[in-house]
Amino acid sequence: MSIKLVAxxxxxTLLNSAGQxxxxxxxxxxxxxxxGVRIVLCTGRPLPGVKEYLNTLDLLSxxxxxxxxxxxxxxxxxxxxxxxxxxxxxxxxxxxxxxAQKLGLHFHVSxxxxxxxxxxxxxxxxxxxxxxxxxxxxxxxxxxxxxxxYDMIKMxxxxxxxxxxxAITQLPLDFKEQYNIVKSAPFYLExxxxxxxxxxxxxxxxxxxxxxxxxxxAIGDNENDMAMLEYAGVGVAMQNAVDKTKAVADYITTxxxxxxxxxxxxxxxx
Numbered sequence: 001m002s003i004k005l006v007a008x009x010x011x012x013t014l015l016n017s018a019g020q021x022x023x024x025x026x027x028x029x030x031x032x033x034x035x036g037v038r039i040v041l042c043t044g045r046p047l048p049g050v051k052e053y054l055n056t057l058d059l060l061s062x063x064x065x066x067x068x069x070x071x072x073x074x075x076x077x078x079x080x081x082x083x084x085x086x087x088x089x090x091x092x093x094x095x096x097x098x099x100a101q102k103l104g105l106h107f108h109v110s111x112x113x114x115x116x117x118x119x120x121x122x123x124x125x126x127x128x129x130x131x132x133x134x135x136x137x138x139x140x141x142x143x144x145x146x147x148x149x150y151d152m153i154k155m156x157x158x159x160x161x162x163x164x165x166x167a168i169t170q171l172p173l174d175f176k177e178q179y180n181i182v183k184s185a186p187f188y189l190e191x192x193x194x195x196x197x198x199x200x201x202x203x204x205x206x207x208x209x210x211x212x213x214x215x216x217x218a219i220g221d222n223e224n225d226m227a228m229l230e231y232a233g234v235g236v237a238m239q240n241a242v243d244k245t246k247a248v249a250d251y252i253t254t255x256x257x258x259x260x261x262x263x264x265x266x267x268x269x270x
Contacts, residue, residue, distance in 0.1 A: 002215065002270075003037060003215055003216070003217045003233075003234065003269050003270045004036070004037060004038060004211050004212075004215040004216070005037070005038040005040060005205075005206060005209065005211050005215065005216045005217070006029075006032065006037055006038070006039055006040065006216075006217045006218075006219065006266065006270060007040045007041075007042040007067065007198070007202050007216065007217070007218040007219070007228055007232065008029075008039065008040070008041055008042060008218075008219045008220075008262060009042055009043060009198075009219060009220035009221060009222070009224075009225050010041055010043040010045060010050065010053065011043070011044075011045075011132075011185075012220075012221035012222060012238065012240060012241075012257055013219055013220055013221045013225070013238055013257055013261075013262060014041070014053065014257075014262055015053075015257065016257050016258045017257065017258050021053060021056060021057075022260055022263075024260040024263045025260050025262045025263050026056065026057065027263075028260075028262065028263040028266040028267060029057055029262070029266060030057070030058075031266075032266050032270045033057075033058075035270065037270050038063075038064075038065075038209070038211075039057065039059060039064075040064075040065050040066065040067060040202075040205065041053060041054065041057075041059070041066050041067070042066075042067040042071070042198050042201070042202065042218070042220075042225075042228060043066075043067065043068060043070075044068075044069065044070040044154075044184045044188075044190060044224055045068060045069075045132070045133045046068055046069060046110055046112070046113075046133050046135060046153070047066065047068050047073075047075070047080075047112075048113065048133055048134045048135050049132060049133025049134055049135070050066055050068060051134075054066065054077055059077060060077055060078060061077070061078055062076065062078040062079060064076070064077040064078065065077060065083065065205055065209075067198065067201045067202065067205065069110065069153045069154045069192070069196075070154060070182060070184065070190055070192055070196065070197065070198060070224050071086075071192070071196045071197045071198040071199070071200055071201035071202070071227070071228075072085065072086050072087065072153050072154055072192055072193060072196040072201075073085050073086075073153060073201075074201050074204055074205050074208075083204060083205055083208050084200075084201055084204040084205070085153075086192070086193035086195045086196035086200075087151060087152060087153050087193060088152045088153065088154070088155060088191075088192075088193055089152070090145070090146050090152075092152070092155070092179075092191075093109065093142075093145055093146065093152055093155070094142070094146065095175070095178070096155045096157075096179075096191050097118065097142055097145075097155075099157075099171070099175055100157050103157070103167040103170055103171075104163075104167070105157045105158065105159045105163070105164065105167050106119050106122075106123035106125065106126060106157070106158040106159055107119065107155070107156070107157055107158065108123075108126045108129070108137075108155070108156055108158065109145070109150070109152050109154075109155050109156075110129075110133075110135075110152075110153055110154045110155070110156065111150055111151040111152060111153060112151045112153065113135060114135055114136050114137070114138045115129060115130055115133075115135050115136070115137045115138065116137075116138050116139075116140045116145060116150060116152075117137060117138075117139060117140070118139070118140060118141050118142050118145065120139075122137065122139075123158050123159070125158045125159070125187045125188065126158060129156070129158075129188075154190055154191065154192050155190070155191040155192075156188055156189065156190050156191070157188075157189040157191065158187055158188055158189070159187060160187065161186035161187055164186070164187060164188075164189055167189075168183075168189060178194060179191045179192060179193070179194055180192040180193065180194055180195075180196055180197050182197070182223050182224040183222070183223045183224070184222055184223070184224045185222070190224065197224075197227040197228075198218075198220075198224065198225060198227050198228035199226075199227030199228045199229075199230055199231035200227065200231075201228075202216065202218060202228045202231055202232065203231055212233075213231065213232070213233050214233035215233060216231070216232045216233050216234070217232055217233065217234040217235075217236060217265070217269055217270065218231065218232035218234075218235055218236065219236040219237075219238065219261075219262055219265050220236075220237065220238070220241065220245060221237065221238040221240055221241040221242070221245060221257065222241070222242055222245060223242060223244055223245060225237075225241075225245055226244060226245050226248050229245065229248050229249050229250075230248050234250050234251065234269050235248060235249045235250045235251070236249060236250065236251045236252070236253060236265045236269070237249035237251070237252045237253070238252075238253055238256060238257055238261045238262075239252060239253050239254060239255055239256040239259070239261055240256040240257050240258070240261070251265070251268070251269075253265055
């Protein structure tokens with residue numbers, strides 16, 4: 001069965017280590033699109049952090065869709081009609097913020113158009129996220145977050161990799177069972193709605209588009225990509241992927257994201 005939809009992670013997959021979309025990858029995606037293959041960016045980033053690449057790849061029509069916030073939101077690019085969403089609540093905020101404080105970690109919340117943090121000493125990794133996804137940082141106390149109506153789509157515990165890795169081992173089982181918790185970078189632990197991940201989002205979109213599971217390919221590199229690789233008819237891990245992601249893949253590219261690995265996958269399967 002031929003591939004009709006390709007879901008592609010952005011950081012570490014679509015982009016090289018310099019954060020660039022190479023001419024080789026761009027040409028391969030444009031060629032696949034001309035053949036009628038749907039190209040869907042599937043990322044932990046919010047929409048403002050994806051628009052540059054949607055524009056570059058000409059994925060701006062009413063036939064184009066994007067999956068953001070690690071599967072918490074699926075939207076039509078042109079109309080921003082929501083196909084699927086799974087946000088977090090004020091009660092979730094209190095639980096996750098408390099856990100971050102208990103573990104001594106920095107913490108922030110990603111909304112639709114801003115990043116919120118109650119940390120007076122803002123983590124440099126929060127600043128990095130703000131720059132990466134083109135969203136402002138807004139300082140809000142815990143009380144303000146609870147009293148006001150803010151969209152809270154995903155929450156992130158943040159710190160130096162060795163500090164974060166140790167803290168992850170201290171997370172109570174009952175806390176982990178309440179959320180979908182994924183590591184998207186050595187310094188980012190993302191807390192999502194239990195019913196949100198890239199695999200669920202991709203399945204919802206495929207159903208919406210009347211595309212069979214076997215007709216879907218997914219390409220990724222990190223732990224937050226595992227669910228979509230497991231769902232897809234063809235799950236592709238980049239050569240630079242973490243071992244956990246490689247373990248669930250149907251195919252591992254011989255080329256990394258610095259060597260046009262996405263181009264290799266597109267040309268092999270589409």
